[in-house]
Amino acid sequence: MALIDDLKDPPPPEELDRRRMLTLLGTGALGVATAGATVETLHFLEPAVVYEPERRVAVGRPGDLSVGAVKVVASHRLYVVREPAGVFALSAVCTHLGCITRCRPDRTGFDCPCHGSRFALDGSVQAGPAPRPLRRLHVEVDQDTLVVDAARVIAPGSLLRVPA
Numbered sequence: 001m002a003l004i005d006d007l008k009d010p011p012p013p014e015e016l017d018r019r020r021m022l023t024l025l026g027t028g029a030l031g032v033a034t035a036g037a038t039v040e041t042l043h044f045l046e047p048a049v050v051y052e053p054e055r056r057v058a059v060g061r062p063g064d065l066s067v068g069a070v071k072v073v074a075s076h077r078l079y080v081v082r083e084p085a086g087v088f089a090l091s092a093v094c095t096h097l098g099c100i101t102r103c104r105p106d107r108t109g110f111d112c113p114c115h116g117s118r119f120a121l122d123g124s125v126q127a128g129p130a131p132r133p134l135r136r137l138h139v140e141v142d143q144d145t146l147v148v149d150a151a152r153v154i155a156p157g158s159l160l161r162v163p164a
C-alpha cells in the first residue's frame, strides 16, 4: 500500500474553505477580544472624577433682598434669608435622611416632604424626626454680591451683617 504524502497533494477545495472559515473565526474572535481590552484600558485610564456644581454661588446683591425675604436657590439646594440684622444661608437638605426641604408658601419656614420634619425660618427644628437644625452656610460679600459657600458650614445663629 502506497503512502500518501499530504504535503504534496493539494488539499481538496472544501478543505480550503474550512481552513479559511476557521482562520476568519479566529481572527474575528481575536479582534473582538483586542477591541474589548482596548476599551477597558482606555476606560481605566480616564480619571474617575465626579463633577459637581460649583460650591460657591452668587445669590445677588445684599440690597436685592428685602427684610423677611427668603430666596430659594434650587440649583444649589439652599435658602438665603434676609433678617433685619443681616443675611444668612441655610442648606435645604433635611438633617433627618437628606431629603430636600420645601419653603412654605408663606415664607415662615421649611417643610420636609419625606417624614414631616418642620423647620423654622432660622433653620431650627419645629417638629418631626429631624435631629438637628438645617445647616447654616457661610455667606460673604464679594464685589458687592452675596456669595454663599455651600461647602462651609458655620455655627447656628451666625449671620452676615449687612446694612438695612
Ligand code: FES
Binding pocket: 094, 095, 096, 097, 098, 099, 112, 113, 114, 115, 116, 117, 128, 129, 130
Ligand atoms: S428626610 Fe426629612 S424628615 Fe426624614
